[in-house]
Amino acid sequence: MHILIINGPNLNLLGKREPEIYGKVSFDEHLKNLVQQFPNIQLDYFQSNHEGALIDKLQAADGIYNGIVLNPGAYAHTSIAIADCIRAISVPVVEVHLSDISKRENYRRRSYTAEACASCITGKGMKGYDEAIQFLTSFH
Numbered sequence: 001m002h003i004l005i006i007n008g009p010n011l012n013l014l015g016k017r018e019p020e021i022y023g024k025v026s027f028d029e030h031l032k033n034l035v036q037q038f039p040n041i042q043l044d045y046f047q048s049n050h051e052g053a054l055i056d057k058l059q060a061a062d063g064i065y066n067g068i069v070l071n072p073g074a075y076a077h078t079s080i081a082i083a084d085c086i087r088a089i090s091v092p093v094v095e096v097h098l099s100d101i102s103k104r105e106n107y108r109r110r111s112y113t114a115e116a117c118a119s120c121i122t123g124k125g126m127k128g129y130d131e132a133i134q135f136l137t138s139f140h
């Protein structure tokens with residue numbers, strides 16, 4: 001099984017950015033844990049702060065990966081373009097948010113991208129990535 005993890009804007013700052021909300025662990029640190037936890041799954045990782053780069057990566061993943069774990073960051077609340085892209089590809093996508101977006105600011109409570117995904121996991125911190133990979137393994 002081959003899974004792509006995509007992180008959106010500002011998620012390169014995990015571990016430093018608002019640790020009271022997002023935790024003190026960088027994603028690179030957690031990725032090492034994921035690789036150990038899922039030794040039979042090939043995990044690839046991509047991060048960008050640019051909407052078009054995220055769309056390009058999603059499009060390029062179609063037919064290559066068995067599943068995608070996507071944390072679109074703030075683009076979840078604004079990007080119809082990313083939502084349309086998710087709908088256009090055949091790879092199942094699971095959205096992850098570290099915080100519980102339903103308990104955040106009003107503008108963060110709706111995720112346009114989640115509406116296009118197979119599932120959405122929120123409020124579980126880094127463990128949300130683990131759950132998303134587990135969910136995707138149920139497709140195969």
